[in-house]
Structure formats: structure tokens, C-alpha cells
Amino acid sequence: MTVGSETARKKDVLMAIRPAQTRSATALTFIASWALPLGLLVVWEIASRSGVLSTRLLPAPSAVAAAFAESVRNGTLPTNAAISTERALKGLAIGGGIGFVLGIFAGISRLIEVVFDSSMQMLRNVPHLAIIPLVILWFGIGEEAKIFLVAIGTAFPLYLNTFHGIRTIDVRLIEMARVYGLGRLALFWRVILPGALPSILIGLRFSLGIMWLTLIVAETISSTSGIGYMTMNAREFLQTDVVVLGVIVYALLGKLADTITRLIEARALAWHPAYRLNATREATS
């Protein structure tokens, strides 16, 4: 190896350490972040083909890919994914919406905090999946049961973070706004809500995680459609490739939801020095 190429390599490493600015550094970060999962896939494939790993326990990645192609062709994957996504979003809209609104009111009104907060703190410590038997008794195994569970699960993170976000707003800014004659509504829209937004978005990300988790469990236990049902059904017929495919689809849906929140953060929190760079870099990689 020549001295020239040695210094060139060192330069590359330095660029990777520094914030991604140049094209080569961006490419390097990209490769680095995908090296581990891709390497694992290769090892997995080799292990399956050589017989070290029983295909009954874990199918080869190529078999999963084949299952993917087949389920897309016969339409089971798109249909079930669409049904799951719809349930997830309905539950989030209801539960997250309630959590957000309650968080706002408890944040700005001492009275509402007194009335609601201790009950919310109690309820939030109950694992919401523990009430599945009750939910099945109430709603049967229809759509309502799953949407209800997702709503319960997503309400608390949004409630807590919205409340916290409002309570940690710099009081000096509120005082300034009063001096400049801002009314209640203007104070809310221009000071309180934007000030609480970083925290609210963190709550949203927590809620999204819980949203998928709850849905998987609910669909696995009682359902006749959705990704959870698809994997449970595949288990009955020992189609491990479809089971693994279901898990991967959940991972991808979760990642998609997280990327969308990051894009929202990058846009809505463009004023925030901490979010501006990281968020855009993450979103593009």
C-alpha cells in the first residue's frame, strides 16, 4: 500500500466522523448504516442453505422474498396491510386526539389538571393489553375491539408529553407576550402550542410505536384479517416464511411511520437548531 492511498483513507474516516457535508462522506455513512443488516442477511442465507439452520424454524431470506412475491401477486399482503394500517390510523386518531386535547387543557388549566391528571396517572400504569379479555367481552372480535385497544394505548404518551411540553414553556416568553398585548388565543397559537410542539412530537413517536405493538397483539389474538391474522394463519400451516414476512412488514411499517414523524419534525421544528440538521440527514439516509 502506498503512502498516498493511506492518507486518502484517513481522510475518508475523518469525513465520516465529521457531520455529513460532502458527497463521499454521505455515501460512506449510508454504507456504514446498512452494512450490519445486509451482512446478517448474507450469513442467514448461507446458514439456511448449508442446513445449519432448519428451514422449519427459520426460512432462508430467499424463501421470505419468494413468499413476499407470492403474497403480493395473490393480493393477500396488500389487502391485509391496508386493513392493518386503517385500524392503526383510526385508533391513533381517536386515542391520540383525546390524549392531545386532554394534555392541552390540563396543561393550561389548573382545574382540569386537578380533575384529570391523577386518574390519567393511575390508568397509564395499567398495561392496556391486560384488558384484552374485557375488550373482547365488550366488543367481540370486531373492528371496534382493535381500534379501542390502539386508542387506549396511544392516548397516554400524547397526553403526558403534551402536558409536559406546555408546563415546561419558558414563563419569561409568556410574560413577554402579555406585555405585548397578546390575547388568550394568540398566546395559545403563537407561544404555547409552538413551544410545546417538540415535546408533542416526541409523544407522537412513542404513540406510533405503541400503536403497532397493540395492533399486532390484538390482531394475533382475535381477528380474521390484517397482518397479525395473516401471520397467525400461516403458523397453522407451518408457513414460517409468511410468518417472517409478517414480522418484516411490521418493522417496515413502523420505520415508515417514524420517518414520516421525522419529516414532520424537520419541517415544524425548523427553527430548532437541534432538529434542523439531524432530522434532514436522517430523513434522506
Add this chain to the structure above:
Amino acid sequence: MSEPASDLRLRERSVLRESPGPTERNVVRALKPRKQEERRVNGQAVLLEGLSKSFGRRHVLSRLNLEIPAGQLLAIVGRSGCGKSTLLRLIAGLDRSSSGTISVGGAEVNSLQSNVRLLFQDARLLPWHRVISNVGIARAKNWRDSAAAALADVGLADRANDWPAVLSGGQAQRVALARALVSRPGVLLLDEPFGALDALTRTEMHRLLERIWHEHGFTTVLITHDVAEAVALADRVIVLRDGGIALDIPIDLHRPRRGPADTSAVAFQARILNEV
């Protein structure tokens, strides 16, 4: 701004025209020697009568009487905890007094006033609004135009679309000043606004404040613990001690002032320091 307020302001201006005080005349002579009548005095007089404020058992201000003529630049000096910030918050209408009355431009102050603006020690810009939206925070009619004009006035016209996070301390404070100026206040209250700035920036801010005060003619109350700053800027300096006024002297130095190099300024400083 309501109509009665601007009426009052007009009246005040005419009163001042008839009998400009000695300090007033000095200022005008120093800055615009020939056109003596051109300095606009849009300021409003501030009158404090028997003003007291106590927090629990602690008396911060006790029966304070103070008359600040329209357009005057008054500096209040005192040790920390002497009640100077409390006094400013009372004039701004942010806090209520325990007893006594405050009137601005002849009208008694009971709540927050739109003709009184307060500049805090920290700039307190909303980080999620761009500079221009911060300046036009009250969103009055045509706020964009008036905010742009105010920004140009403090020399930051080109930063209108920046986020506050990228401004330096001095620039942020200039934006805060522009925000205070948008509504053309009759009284500007400054609560140690330059305390956190470095010496060079502070001198720059002094010149800027002096120029803007001269152009707009608002009544100014500057709180500071820096005696040199008080003497460099003010028409009159008050020393606040034990809840009362310990010293009240006019600073009849020519403007623009030369700062610490001025020997007569040093004499004033020594006199004030004696009382603090």
C-alpha cells in the same frame, strides 16, 4: 392605540414646546444645533405618587414619589434587590402596587399598557418565529411594513427572515428593541438590557439607543447597576436605596457624550457611587 392616548400625547408635546427643560435644550443643541424645534417629543410623562410595594412582610418600595417629564431619559441605579426591577414592572403594569398611584400620560395605570413597552435583560424572542414575525408580534394592522421599518431602524433589515437562534446577543437585543418600537410607545422601560453584552457591543447599543431615543422622543426609564452607563446615557440619574430615592441629579452633559474619557462624567460617577 386608542384615540384618547394620542390626544394626550399631542397635548404633552405642545406643553413641552412652550417650556423645554434645560436638559432638553442641551440635547437638541448637541445633536442638531440649527434646527432646534425638530426633535419630536412623543413621550408621555410618568408620575408616581406614594408608591409602595411589599412582598409579604418585605417592603421593597415605600411611599415613592417620582415625576418623569415627557421625553426624559432617566436612569435608575441601585444595588441588586433594591427594588428597581419591581419599580419597572409596576410602571409596565405587570405587577400591582400595594398602595399609591402610577399614571402615564395623565392616565392611571391599572393593567398592561399598549403605550408602555418593556425591554427585558434577555431578548425574549420567540425562537419559532422568524425575526420579522417577532418584531411584529402584536400583529397590528400592516405589521409587516412597520416591523420592517423598525428593523431597518436598528440596522437589521437584512436579518428579517432569519431564525432568532442564529443571532448574536447584541443582535437579539436589537431585535427586541425593534419589537418595542413598532407600536411607537410613549414610554420605553429598559431592565438592564445591556448587562449580558460584551463591552464593545454594549457601547454600540448605547449609541443606538441614544439615536433612537432622540428620533422617537419617547420617555425612557433605564435600569442599570453600571454607573458609567447611567452617566453616559441619561438626562437624570436616580439612586434607589432602601425602597426610597437616595439621590436625584440631572446629568447636564453635552451630547453625544464621550463616555469615560469625559472628566465631568467621572465627577458625576463618583457622586453617584457615593450614594449607591
